[in-house]
Amino acid sequence: MLAQWPGACENFFVMPNLPALLGAGAACAAAGVFCWGAVAPSSQLFGPTLRHTGDSTAIALTFDDGPNPAVTPALLDLLDEHRTRATFFLIGRHVRAFPELAGEIAARGHAIGNHTETHPPLALLSPRRIDAELLRCNEAIEAAAGFRPRWMRPPFGFRGPQLPGAVRRQGGAPVVMWSAWARDWKPQPAAPVIQRLRHARGGDIVLLHDGDHRTLRGDRRHTLEAVRYWLPRWRDAGMRIASLDELHLRSPLV
């Protein structure tokens, strides 16, 4: 999903009126700060975000863009085999397509987060449209899982100044980014994904994908196989894998 970051920033750079207002040099600087603040996982410019587990022995695996009947059921079985809980950031329209699968994620004890209704880049939307994206996703998850999600992740990790207010109005779920990723958002062999996860350490929130925001049944077998490879190895290295609910993370976010 993050493959679209550069495009989002480029769009900002070509806004026609900004150079006239600020001058070319100032515009570039302002756009640079905006882009950094909007997309960098570590940026706190548009409100606090959570990036680490707060426990040097705990890794939080987070799976975005599902539920996906092509991969999520096998992933749930794999996590059960290892008595491991993760966090799933669900897209509302995918929950509406597969409500039983969304309910199954919750029933198996995993944490669930709001990943919006249609997966738009929120920094480009009005507060009213962001409210609607969050509200509809909350409603879909509540109908399928029986509770409102406690966590929120913006699509593409892309935030703007209007996001914190919208999140507050829709229940104030903490905004969760990440400190490690596997660049697993397009079909590929498992080997490079396994290789990238080598960098995950205790304390990391790891960005992974069991779904695809562009389609209901995305190919995420590489992610499944990479997690299958790493779960026993992380355990042998003394790490525990925990959901955000299990970690009981609270503000202030870091």
Ligand SMILES: [Zn+2]
């Ligand atoms: Zn996503």
